[in-house]
Amino acid sequence: MQEQTSTIAGAMPRSKATVEQRLAALEVQLAHITTQLDKVVAAQKPMVDFRQEMEPIMREMMDASIAHLAHLEARGYFDFAREMVYLVDRIVEDYSPEDLHQLAEQAANILDTVRALTQPSVMAVARDVAQAFEEERHPEPQGLWGAWRRIRKEKNLRRGIGFALDLLGRVGRAVSRAPRFSRAEGGKSAAPAQLTAPRAPSKHNGAPAPRSSKSPAPPEQLVFVADDAWSREYASGIAASIGMQLGDGHFKLIEFARDDYKKNGSAPNIRRITTQTGLSTSQVYELFPRAPGLTISRLAGVPKPAGCI
Amino acid sequence: MKKLVILGAGTAGTMMANKLRHHLGDDWSITLVDRDEDHVYQPGLLFLPFGIYNETDLVRRRRDFIPEGVDFRVAEIDVVRPDKKQVVLQRDAGVLDYDILVVATGTRIVPAETEGMTGAGWHESVFDFYTLDGSAKLRSALERWKGGRLILNIVDMPIKCPVAPLEFLFLADHYFHEAGIRDAVELVFATPLDAAFTKPRAAETLGYLLEQKQIKLETNFTTKRVDGAAKQLHSYDGRALDYDILVTIPLHAGSEWIKRSGIGDDMGFLPTDKHTLKAEGLEDVFALGDTTNLPTSKAGSVAHFQGDVLFKNITRHIRGLELLPEFDGHANCFIETGFGKGMLIDFNYDTEPLPGKFPLPGIGPFSLLRETAINHWGKLGFKWVYWNMLITGRELPLDHRMLMAGKVA
Structure with a gap:
């Protein structure tokens, strides 16, 4: 039909076509346009409908969003976020993108290190050291002779010196090797087990009890008893x-x-x-x-x- | 010319007419039969008593959703004669021959089956909300109510949208709060089942709701009769509950023509293959939606998922291929819980509703078995999806099978 339209309306010179022919062509074209229009209107309908439908919902979503955001504001989320922006701003100013790139490259190493440093045994040492600073009576300054006397008397002191020397040895080894140590050496396979085991209890102790313990007993469930079991x-x-x-x-x-x-x-x-x-x-x-x-x-x-x- | 006849122009029938008309060629005629011109958005009936929707929001012309090339007839069905492959219409509206018949005439409430229910007080103090009329009358009653005891009872399962009774009570709690009379209202849920939440995971995660919303529960309550004059609801085991307003979910039945044709079960539902959706024992007859006797929910989402399977099976049947047993009982329902929140459940024949996210794992935006505002907006927004995508047979980006992705088993 479309082909016919173009032949009559387009190819035929206007002057030679009779009024009837031109009207017929117009009619065909009109029919075509009407069909197209119908389709456009039909396609439009869902959109109009959608807008009408969404208006009250949008209203409700806005109300709820506003209430939720107000709650966050009251709790200081936004003030905090603004300070975070300042923090990021300082970092951006003082560091270059290359620094960040290097940081990202070392992310796994950093995390491994943090993990190792936050193991309970290490934390216990750190806590003890910190406590020493808080103690009221600070030890008197000590000379070489005094130190020697204490080393002979106190077993723990000797153990500490042994540990410190061992540590120094390790530092020396690390310095003599390539400055960057690889991730594989971090003992990744063993680490996760150490990480999760001691931490899990402390993490869950403070968490609220699972809901199941609060709700009423679960309803009785019956399962199908097979023919050979039923009589x-x-x-x-x-x-x-x-x-x-x-x-x-x-x-x-x-x-x-x-x-x-x-x-x-x-x-x-x-x-x-x-x-x-x-x-x-x-x-x-x-x-x-x-x-x-x-x-x-x-x-x-x-x-x-x-x-x- | 081959003839395909669809009985019922509701959710399932209209959807099938659209899907099939776009697919079948000119060698197939499609006739769609319904008893009236009005298509009611049934999920909205729940909102009507609380003034959230009104009648004009819920009713549209069936013809607006029926594609060109489908012969729509308004007539009551008298009987179907499977042996002659004929549908006989009432009042001389003629006889329709079919090569393939699709049955989608749904379910209806039959309050008169319960002694006294439609007697004194019917639609004055005893209401249903499963019809436009009942729901609208309940709205006027609630508007004028000053408080007292409202009982919601389910006469027996199965019912359309099994979560609707709970949703009604949750919305009622919210509504009476807003009206400032919640303290003067007692809400009671009388169910024939042994609990409000009968599935273990739902009971575990939702058990708090009845307590939180102060809804009293009467379990194993099999309604015997309604005494409208004394405003009492009686059970078979001798319990009698006083009410000021009774909101009842009456007994449900299949269509009368199914009974007249002698092809239904005792409630007038059509015995249907659980997985292929072929009517049992009837050649070239298929069924979907509320009209079947399938052990899944009677809900629009079920009709939708069945529609995908049945469309495939009818086209296969026409090409002489075996039917695929693809329907898994999949249902997906929003549950309004009041105060601007809702829940979503997704389940099938074998898998009970589980918590998680839907449809995108981890993202949602909908949360399963959990109250969120987004779920509530989803329920409200679904009306648009229904009118513009679901019943017009358009593709929704959802699998007809229930997926475990996003669920926490």
Whole structure:
């Protein structure tokens, strides 16, 4: 049709075409445009609809956002953020992008080092040292002779000197090697276990107890009992434990529920039990006075009637 | 010319008409039948009593969503004769022959099945909110209410949208707070099940809700009758509860024509293959949506996921290929919890609702089994998705299968 339009309207000289021909061409073109217009209007509709729909929602989102942001502001988040901006600003001014690049290259090493330095044993040493500074009585200045006397007397002092010498040896080795030590030497494989083990308890001690301990006991769940495990005796056994004696009337309902579950994948509701077995709801309640739907499911070895949550 | 007939122009039927019309060639005619012209956005019925939506927000013309090339008929269905492959319409509206029949006539409430329910006080102190009429009348009643005891009862499962009763109570708690009369209102939930939350993970994560919102619970409550004059609700095990307002979820049933045709189960639902969606024992008949007897939720999301599978299976059936057992019972539902928050659940036949993020793992934006404002906005925004994408059969970026990605098992 489009081809025809272009032939008539385009190729044919205006003067030679009759009025009818030109009208016909126009008509074809109009029809084409109308179809296109319809499509445009149809495509537009969802957008108009979307805007109308979104207006109240946007309003609500704004209200909630404002409330949330106000809360953050009250807690000082924004003041903090502004100071952070100043901090970043200082870093940007004093350091070059190359410095940052080098820092990133060493990130894993830095983290490894931090991890090693924050192991509990190291922290204990640091804490002890820090405490020494806080003690009121600072030791008197000591001469060489005094030091010698103390070394002879105090075993811990000798151990400390041994450790310090050992440390100095390591520093020497590190200096003599290449200035950059590689990550693989950091003993990465062993480190994570050391990291998580001592830290985990302290991290969780302060955390609120999981919600499950606060909420009520989980609802009883019943699972399907396979054919080779289910029998009338199975049902009678469970019935006895809840003080019930089962007769043929009970079994008619129990076996119906079991068959129905196997057929449809869900436990029958009371209505289905009554229509399919011919008993009235009152009769069902006479047989199973308490929660018949649940009780029948339990005895039939099928999942109980449930909602979606 | 081959004939495909779709019964029901609701969520499932309209969606199937759109999907199939765009796919099938001119050698297939498609006829869509419904009893009236109005398409009701059913998820919105929950909001109507609280004045969040009004009637005009929820009703549109069915024809606006039915594509060109689909013959839409407004008529009541009398019976379907599977042996003759015919649909007989009422009041001389004719007979429709079919090569393929898609059944999507949904479910309806049958309050008259419960003794006394539609007697004294019906739509004065006893209300349903599963119909436009019932929901609107409940709104006027709540607007005028000064307080007292409101009982919500479920007569029996299955019901449409099994979370709607809880959502109603959560929204009611919020509504009465706003109205300044929460202290004067007692909310009671009477359920035939043994708990408000019957699945372990949901019970664990949501157990706090009833306590937090001060909703009292009556479990294993099988409704026997309503005494509208005395304003009492009676159970089979002898319990009687006084109410000032009873919001009831009546018994649900399939369509009457299914019963008349003798092809349904005792409640008028159509026995359907759990995985292929072929009607059991009927040649060339398929079913989806609330009309089936499948052990999954009766919900629009289910119809949507079924739609993807059924579309594939109908096109395969036409080409003479075997049907794929792809439907897994997938359902996905927002749950309003009041005070501008909502929840989301995602589950199927085998997997109970689990916590996590949806649809993008770790990001969401929706959170599963957790109250967030984003979930609530999702629920409100879904109305647009429904009218413009879901029932028009457009592609949503969601898998029809339930995925474990993003869930915490």
